[in-house]
Amino acid sequence: MLQPNLQYWFEFGGTYSYLSVFRIEQVAADAGINVEWKPFLLGPLIKEFGWDDSPFNIYPVKGRYMWRDLERLCQQYGLPFQKPEEFPKNGLYAAPIATIAAVEGWCPAFTKAVFRANFSEDHDISAPEVLTGILESIGQNVPSVFERAQTQENKDCLRQQTEKTPSIRIFSAPSFIANGELFWAMIGWSKQSSG
Amino acid sequence: MLQPNLQYWFEFGGTYSYLSVFRIEQVAADAGINVEWKPFLLGPLIKEFGWDDSPFNIYPVKGRYMWRDLERLCQQYGLPFQKPEEFPKNGLYAAPIATIAAVEGWCPAFTKAVFRANFSEDHDISAPEVLTGILESIGQNVPSVFERAQTQENKDCLRQQTEKTPSIRIFSAPSFIANGELFWAMIGWSKQSSG
DSSP states (O other): OOOOOEEEEEEETTTHHHHHHHHHHHHHHHOOOOOEEEEOOHHHHGGTTOSSSSSHHHHHHHHHHHHHHHHHHHHTOOOOOOOSSSSSSSOOOOHHHHHHHHHHTOHHHHHHHHHHHTSOOOOOOHHHHHHHHHHHHOOOHHHHHHHHTTTTHHHHHHHHHHTTTTOOOSSSEEEEEETTEEEHHHHHHHHHHHO | OOEEEEHHHHHHTTHHHHHTTTHHHHHHHTTTEEEEEEESSSSSHHHHOOOSHHHHHHHHHHHHHHHHHHHHEEEEEHHOOOOOOSSSSSTTTTTHHHHHHHHHHHHHHHHHHHHHHHHHOOOTTTSSSHHHHHHHHHOHHHHHHHHTTHHHHHHHEEEHHHSSTSSSOOOOSSEETTTTTTEEEEHHHHHHHHH
């Protein structure tokens, strides 16, 4: 029998993605579920709502709540947390690298290192030297990765991922797809754990 | 020792409030927590976001997801569900009644009956005959309740509730306040149950 499959859609700038990136492998392994890592860019998908920034910036009341909630949840899950000076950070360079990494099998290691840089070290995750350091730390050939990440083919691949299934419209991060159904982040976790 | 207290803020038109109304008493009792029922009107609080309707109507992609999610969660929790023809229903008459009920101790019975009428029977919860039927079914003196609900004093009491604590800004329903901290609906459930 095939192992059940879960698509895990995450956004490098996303605060709630940070909460799941370090937990999903264990949760999925415990449940006997295979995780397919799906990096994506949320920005283009929320443009249709008229949003050209994170809704947490557009609606400060929600933003204030989110930062406190994130702090509480990081504490609960034992995740180090330092509020980034800039939010959301630019994932335009990390996401195409993760797209390659997902094909080649090193997406979890790369992704976790980028999220650590963003939310616990407050580094600029769009800076070449930060990405270089991360790629070196996980044993990747940096020039080769940079070159392949920036090909039009790879960038199209990243963009087209979210356009493939018009019936499943992702509108937030992280999002989960299982059995052809979308589960949005926080509700998804709730469903899973409250039984 | 005083029993820990949880304020439970719900909105009569709210779909995610429906999911918690029938479950909160048991969950709280199991945890030894006292529930303070806090009916409120979400509409005026989201006006500052530029929203004059439910965000589930303003952003149909979110709305479509919400209805499917609600259906799944109702099934999971064994709650009957019939998608209301009109959404959100008008809680302008039920909320002032619930404000009185909260003081007099019959808020849970009234609130559950109104949510059942809205989300499992698709009745108009702003219709006097629907509210009359509900009040009679729980043994209330209908003319007296109607009269007291519509006094300016009671309506002010309902409105002022959400203006009392400027540091705690409610922006969605249901919301929970414990130890002076706000927990938003879905995240709140998740935190509670995922340990």
